[in-house]
Amino acid sequence: MSEQIFTDVPQVELLQWLARGSLKQNLPRALRLWVWLRSLYGDSQDRILLDDGFSLAQWRDTFFTLTHPKGETVPPLHNRSCPCAKTTAEWLFNQKTGLERSQWLASVQAHTPVPDLEKLLEQRLFGVTRRSLQADLDILAELGWLEKHQQKYYRVKYFPARPMTTKLHAHELNFLNQEDLVAIAQNLSQEICGVRRFFFKLDFVVTATDEIENWQHELQRLWAKTPVPPIQITYNSARLKNIFLCTVYPVCIYYVQRAVYLCAFGESPDLKTEWYNFRLDRIEDINPIEWTHRDIPKNLIQRYHQRNLPTPDEIEMQMSLAWGFDFYLQSRLMLLRFDRDYHDRYIRRTFRHDTFKAIAYAQAKNLIKKYTPNPEQQEQLLKVLAHRSPDDAYYRVQYRHGDHNVIMRLRAWRPRVEVFLPWDMRQSIARDVAREFQLYNL
Incomplete structure (x- = not known):
């Protein structure tokens, strides 16, 4: 059953x-x-x-x-x-x-x-x-x-793909993905005595809104089919500075950090991961194909034959395991230190991720020893930690290594945050800070 x-x-x-x-x-x-x-x-x-x-x-x-x-x-x-x-x-x-x-x-x-x-x-x-x-x-x-x-x-063990509908009222706001925000929207979305009191402001930096709407309608049409077909995406990658043809199974759409993304399973532009988040405004073409098409990746056709096509629940589960939207990237441990005053005013009593946990000064020392196998790097980090105040706030978190949104959040916290682990990220941030300093060191 x-x-x-x-x-x-x-x-x-x-x-x-x-x-x-x-x-x-x-x-x-x-x-x-x-x-x-x-x-x-x-x-x-x-x-x-x-x-x-x-x-x-x-x-x-x-x-x-x-x-x-x-x-x-x-x-x-x-x-x-x-x-x-x-x-x-x-x-x-x-x-x-x-x-x-x-x-x-x-x-x-x-x-x-x-x-x-x-x-x-x-x-x-x-x-x-x-x-x-x-x-x-x-x-x-x-x-x-x-x-x-x-x-x-x-x-059957797995439900067939179909147009998803959920219970109305509170549940129809689940796309907000935040219980407290859902409650606010549910309570205040209607006018009170003829006056609207709740507004939802999103930063949306993409200007190609017509293209996004076209792709959204096309995906909506494809998701209504049984079975949902795989697609070939012509994608203009900003990171790789080239155009790629990727054969994937479209799973769902996310709005994250000022843009809209299609989460898909199959091929990534760099062929390094099975999953990939395609920014909708950088998609140049979407072409649905048959499940018998010769270009369908082996990993995808296997899941099709097993009647186990990817679902949005898989994405949610992976994102709960580590901080970052690029849920398919490697999960690694990060060790952070915040200035105590800054922490108490802006970090304490806030939610960042399920794995974002405050730890004691002694625990930070143990994590450095455990996760820094290189003796020279370990010695240097322990020496730095010895010069930091035990009264500062120390945190550990699992994050997706290479996730751009995580990097942007760390930049927004600078200079009130210090990254101890991983070592390579600490060094990368140090180089960024040095280059930035040169811009202002007139």
Whole structure:
């Protein structure tokens, strides 16, 4: 049984994907498939007790009440407590989904006008024949939600890629990736007595906004496909000062440090890593290809055949392990010292990363001994540390070595911060400081 939990909200993008064609004609079935998925993969309130290797009859007997008819015709309204009695509106509009009726109706009609939509909402969603339910089950297998073997159905370990929707209200703000900020936005996003009191200001230095919007729409279109295809990116790398063709699987988009990035798996421009963060405004072309294309990297095609394509959760997990957005770079230990006064005013009671931890002066000494194998370098660092005050603030953190955003943060803290470890970073910063000093040493 899958350990994943299906929490998707039936927004129009997901329903269009489940409809596999005309949403106007297949909306009731798409909504029914959404309820099916809740019964198979939902949380403890929605998931029914059903072993794998089940048949339609076993699902029916578990999902409906004991008095539910077992014939071939549309079941009559036999029991108000039976799920077959619930209207489409009752499935859709409740506290759990958080859907607001008028907004949902408007989103569907804006996507594709559905005749008599209000009338459809008052119809019984599961007031259908056994043949229709069997067709639902087979569609779920075709979409990758179930595996079918000899008329038995088995839950899958990995959900198929689909347009992701989450619970509205607080959960729809999860893209902010910060719980406190989500709470503020949720509480203050609406006007108070006709006056807006909350504003969200982002530094966005990129000027090629039209190109970014084009690529965002193209990626949105590709992510709605089943399966999501790999793509070939023509990328103008600022760091490598050249244009590269990379074959990758697009995973998700991040806004980080004043720009927008596509996180993708497959090839990087320098061919050193499997993952790479492509800045959207530096992408010159995106070309979707078939999964049979000869240029797909071996690591990517293996994950495709294993039905284990990369997900945004992998990225979040890696970023939680070390400080830095370039989550695919090597994780290394950093040892920092802050001036006590500066620390108490600007660093204390702030969050930098899960691994950003204050340590004692004695611990700093032990870390230097442990992580500096070169005797001369170790002796020099210990000598420097001996001249620093034990009352200063010392921190350790795991970081992504080579991550530009980490370097920029350290520069912003200068000269109130000192990097002890790693040795090569300390030396690199010292050279930068020396060059900078020459600019002002008139």
